[in-house]
Amino acid sequence: AQSVSQHNHHVILSEAASLELGCNYSYGGTVNLFWYVQYPGQHLQLLLKYFSGDPLVKGIKGFEAEFIKSKFSFNLRKPSVQWSDTAEYFCAVNVAGNMLTFGGGTRLMVKP
């Protein structure tokens, strides 16, 4: 079975700082990769997804992620964070049957 690891459980940044959240998965075959965001008190929303093609994926709100197959990684990046990016971020993979396997999440706090 596949698994997903998010190494940073809590991240605190100041506004305008750059962000990189790590995500590694374990599965040897073809995967679909996702980053979801959960703002305080809200439901999960899709930030971006990778199925195939260009490994650098651009999502909403200035986020991007790079799929590096050799490293089994799909790290999330944003050049300059804002206070409104304070949320919990989840990396997820989908192999077969459409179920999503989520990482443990990373809580990001952006200080104004």
Place this chain on the structure above:
Amino acid sequence: DSGVTQTPKHLITATGQRVTLRCSPRSGDLSVYWYQQSLDQGLQFLIQYYNGEERAKGNILERFSAQQFPDLHSELNLSSLELGDSALYFCASNGGDSSYNEQFFGPGTRLTVL
């Protein structure tokens, strides 16, 4: 707003009781997924239904069951509740006919077992 609705928003009950959580998928979506989000276990897949049939099962306890009705809404039944069942229960939906579809999540039902 994802188009997925869940009721109730909050549920407080006692150990040993039984509750039913309801989910209405986005219009046109045939597949419904249930996930449990708890502090110790994180976000875990419970079960998937596609057009009324169970399609996949994850870490769902025997005390839990689900079904999807002809109008495609789904219910998750939790019985003999324990303190550890306190969690946020999310429903998600998509077309279900391809693994390339993202899942759209509802607002969740927060269950508190006292």
